[in-house]
Amino acid sequence: MARRFLFTGLILMILFAAGCAAVGRTRDFRPIEPSSLSRVTPGVTTGAEVIRLFGPPSQIVRLSNGNAYIYSSKLSKTTGLWLAIITFVNMDTRQDQVVFFLNSQDVVTHHGASFHAGEASYGLPF
């Protein structure tokens, strides 16, 4: 009886040692305040005011009729599961992004926003 317990315990210990799980979270953070969008008025707000409200843009794209300021922030959630010889890895990355289009007079003409970083989720790859 004691030997049976010993063998069972040994098998469980090896399986436990050979298998493990991990979760990861990577935040590519930039402070984008959704509430600040209400203070931007197309045709009125200037590029300097946008920078004062949102800080330096992540990226500036030069366009034929002005510029676009891009503000981006990402969240990645990773799940890993190791079972003896099989590894499962799942990664979901979503982003918050705000874009301002400015004309050649450096005045905002349009803006768009997507806030989906909070929708990133943990899970298995199937």
Add this chain to the structure above:
Amino acid sequence: MAHRSMPERPLTASRFRSALILFILAGIVFMTGCASFRIMHAREGNDVTDPGNRFQPGKSSLGDVLAVYGAPTEIHKLGVETLLVYERMHYRGGQMTVGIPMSDILPSSVNLSGHGDLIRYDTAAFFFRPDSVLIRTAYVQGSSYPFWDTFWSDKTGRP
């Protein structure tokens, strides 16, 4: 001369069970050191839906597209046109490795591995005139393509 031989011990049930357990233990230890499988799935970007007939070239504006789709993933200048790209990446990959770790006794180990990766994209593109009026749209839902057929096919387009 008398012939003497050792009597054979019968393989009892308990000895068989012990041998089986030892075999399983050895198998687990051997396999964890010699074979591994990895399955990966990654997605990046926000969901991109089909614009369909929602926008009218020559009538819809940049503001109309931004109101529905939000901020684009990428913005490009194409001559005098402006291109907005919305994209979500779907990645699936797998790797199988079989090897015999002999680095303790030989300078190198025997190792055989294979891997496969498939990246599909859901992409919507919107082209605008300098006055911010929509010229045309394009959309492809790569994630709707079948996984295995797309992975193994050498042809472009839907397998």
